[in-house]
Amino acid sequence: MLLQTESAGNARATYDVGLALINGYPGAESEAHALLITARAARRTGDRRAASRLLDLLVRDHSGSEWAAEGWYELADLHGEAGHWAEEADALAWFDHYTMADDMRRDPARRRLLTLLREQLTLDEIDRLLDEHPDSALSSTGSWLAASMVYESDTDPDGAGERLEAFLRDYPRSRYVEDARALLAELARDHGHQADPGLAVGRADRIGLLAPLTGDYAALGQSLFDGALLAVEEYNRAMGTSLRLVSRDTRGDEVIAVQAARELIAQEQVISIVGALLSPTTVAVATLCEERGVPLVSPTATKETITDLGPHVFQTNLTKSLETRLLARVAVLGMLRVRFGILHPDTDEGRSIAARFTDELQRHGGRVVATASFDREITDFAAPIIRLRQSAPEALFIPATPTDMRLIAPQLIFHDLRAELFGPSSWNNSLLLREAGASMEQAVVPSDVALIPEARRQRFEDLWRRRYPHTPSSSIGMKSFMATSRIIDALDPEGMDTRQRLRERLEVGLQEGDEDGGAASSQPLRVVRASELVALPVALLPGLTAPVEGDLESLDMLDEQEPDQPGR
Structure with a gap:
């Protein structure tokens, strides 16, 4: 009878019949569906209070029902109409929890929840929402927004630091990780906040280099170092900056290379790494860099699948x-x-x-x-x-x-x-x-330097002759110069870089090619x-x-x- 009345389109009659069924048959098997239909009818009659009361009964007493997600969706819409932003956000979070993955409303509901988090909710309301929904799909975003709100208030730097560190520990793969690390760096600079060294942000004034500077491949490793240093020195001379090249010796060994990369990332806080000459050491280091979110640019490794390790790994050389x-x-x-x-x-x-x-x-x-x-x-x-x-x-x-x-x-x-x-x-x-x-x-x-533009090659040769007049140039040095120059080209001139932002600009730069060097050879x-x-x-x-x-x-x-x- 209730479904027939609803189909007829008479909201008042549907509401009356539904209410009679709910009151006359409490606990009936179809009560959850009846509550939903009756609540919708109440909304159409303009009785939002009754609709809200019925929906509250549905989601409270029938949370395991197939109609629970529908109830939360209706509640979210109801609270949104009334401007009750915190209640709307809570209902959307519950809807996200109960709805099916293929529900067409899921993505729009998540976008609406994100908008509420960014534009409407207070810090206390976000904290309550996170406490209530710790496993929500948007809990990482909420945690980031709460931490950044405390930071922006500029009243509790230690509290902001604690929140940022907790966010980095809880959500190490969030898209906001590098932004959080950047704020931690600013807190350290402006307020002396001492963060966990493992959570440190990459420093935009430091580029790391991994090369076998001793052992069987020392001569090749030295060429790799010299080429990278040449690019850094040229940039500092042209821009009046103090960019540093921080190197570590891999000795051509995979284990030593990974240990050296950890030092560059955690202790030296380099924003990116060039290296590590040989394919086996480069693969070992690439795995770590991808895990830590540090861009790695390989100018010499030829293994085909290195870049498959992840979006933070780049090759600038001619592959086999x-x-x-x-x-x-x-x-x-x-x-x-x-x-x-x-x-x-x-x-x-x-x-x-x-x-x-x-x-x-x-x-x-x-x-x-x-x-x-x-x-x-x-x-x-x-x-x-x-x-x-x-x-x-x-x-x-x-x-x-x-x-x-x-x-x-x-x-x-x-x-x-x-x-x-x-x-x-x-x-x-x-x-x-x-x-x-x-x-x-x-x-x-x-040619082993076929991908290097002619203008860049000539620039390298000119710089090399001035810097090392008694040492012949090498293709490895040229490749290293080019790879390091690519990183430098992608740096933010204002020095407000994060590793993630650098990765994005490196990706774009390597796809678009060289702006001033022309085409490849x-x-x-x-x-x-x-x-x-x-x-x-x-x-x-x-x-x-x-x-x-x-x-x-x-x-x-x-x-x-x-x-x-x-x-x-």
Whole structure:
């Protein structure tokens, strides 16, 4: 009868019938639904007090009912109409607790609750709401707003500090974490508040550097340090600032690298970190930086999945995936090679790179006529070389390290495998060229600084000659200079940075490219001539009509200008 009366649209009759049923059959199975229908009818008649009383009965006595969420939603709307903001917020929080995840009203209700927290509720009302709903979806936002309100009142700095520290401990992954740390830093500066060191904010005047400054990789680590220092010194000289580069020695060890990163983050409070040269140490450090919300920029690590560790991890160098695609495309489309052999290390990575190169070749009309692998422990490569020679490839792709290539290159000549060589950017190696360059004539490799704009490269070379007149520059130093410059470019000139804000600007900056340095190198490939690497003039290759330039990562130019596939 009640549902029929409601369907008829007569609010007064619905209210009267509903009230009679509720009073006549207390505790009936359908009482929760009857309370809801009757309350809605009371609202339509303008009797808000009766509606409020009925809804209170519904949510109090039938909290386990399927109609509880509807009751809280109606109550929130009722209190909102009356301007009872604290009561509306409480009802919305309960609605969020009881409603289903797929309820279309859930997101609008949360946005309304957020608006009330920000614009209408007092500090005491927010505190009561948090006490009543400690597990609410918006409890982290409420805690942040309460802490910031105490801070802004400027009457209780210690109380503000305690609230901010509690917020950071309770909600370490909140979007407001870095803002809270920034306020803690200001409290320390203005009021001497001593916060837990583990909760410290990153200092915008400190950039961290991790590098192997001692041990087997010390020379490379020193180049990484020198390049980063050059970028910091140039910025300080131009801006009259006192930005510091704070370095720690990793010794090339993952455990030591993580310990060093912890020092930079917690004790030195660096706002970002550059490093850590090698892929294994970079991966170890990246995991920690992502956990702590500290931007890490890797200028040299080549492992493909480092950035998958999270949004705080960035790579600015040419990855193995990108350089493999670049070589395959230029070899087929630009140099018109069709028949390829592949000689790769018998490792998971070696097989993966070979497969990627094969896929890219086939996509553009090339084909692999023979593949051979080698154990990293051997020194005699006769067997795989002879196997490849039998298929007479025009070109040979060898994703080998410089150490392996120093052994392989002379043996290719000895066993009369005369194919054009293509290899990774790691072949940009002076020792390799000195010892095996004569056996690698016309070998093509990606430039290991292909992603660095020409203007930045020239600027680096000029600065390096002035700063280190007796030390030749290096690609590692240039990459480190570029990565550190990227961080500096993303810093707030007013010094009001947080790690989260810096991360956001780094993300935008790396997507948009260099503002004053121009496009990436227009000469991304090099060729061995007389035991030296020289730029390969891609624009003059027969299969291409324009240089490979702009965004190397997309390689759009090569896709757009793909010629007819060569015959097989």
